[in-house]
Amino acid sequence: MLPSHSFTPEFKAEIVGLCRRGDRSIGQVAKDFELTETAVRDWVKQAEVDEGERNGLTSSEHEELAALRRENRRLREDVDVLKRATAFFASMPKWGTPAPGWCQSGRTGGVGSLFRCPAWWLVLDVPPRRPWRPPWSGFIGARSQPD
Incomplete structure (x- = not known):
């Protein structure tokens, strides 16, 4: 298959003018300029449409x-x-109503269950609450009761 070429409008107008003069046929002009006869015929038809001699899109x-x-x-x-x-x-869940499956608390409704829902901690940018523990309970060897 031959590669497609892009020709300037001036070149196309010159070829169309040569064909319209009647000196040479469309096939002869196509051979002289090493063009396909179909392309030259299409250029002539388009020129006729542009000038109003033929019906079609300009x-x-x-x-x-x-x-x-x-x-x-x-x-x-x-x-x-x-x-x-x-x-x-x-x-995504609506504001104030956690979507099913997003909340792990098992409850639905109420502000308390809303804030126990881990998904809302992300939406509201609130750190999760942890149960309060006495400061000595997290150390290794810490006594369960203070003195």
């Missing part, structure tokens, strides 16, 4: 259509991201 309409399709694709991607974000945040 070059500017093609560019506008391509830009709108790009924007549409980008907006669909944005909507997809927002849908995923909505699903993620919808699965």
Whole structure:
């Protein structure tokens, strides 16, 4: 398969002009400039559409259509991201009501059970409460009762 080339609009206009003069056929012009006959025919058809001689989308309409399709694709991607974000945040617990399975206390409702829930310690940035112990109880060899 031959590699595709990008030609300037000026070059395409020159080729179309040579074909329209009638000196040479489209096939002959394509051979002289080492182009495919299909590409030259397409350029001639597009020039006729741009000048209003033939029905179809003009070059500017093609560019506008391509830009709108790009924007549409980008907006669909944005909507997809927002849908995923909505699903993620919808699965998180609501303020004041711990989600089932998040709270290990076994109770539901009430501020006391809310703050015993380890998940809320993360959400509220509150360190977990530890039961109070006398300062001497954590040492090795500490007596159970003070003197």
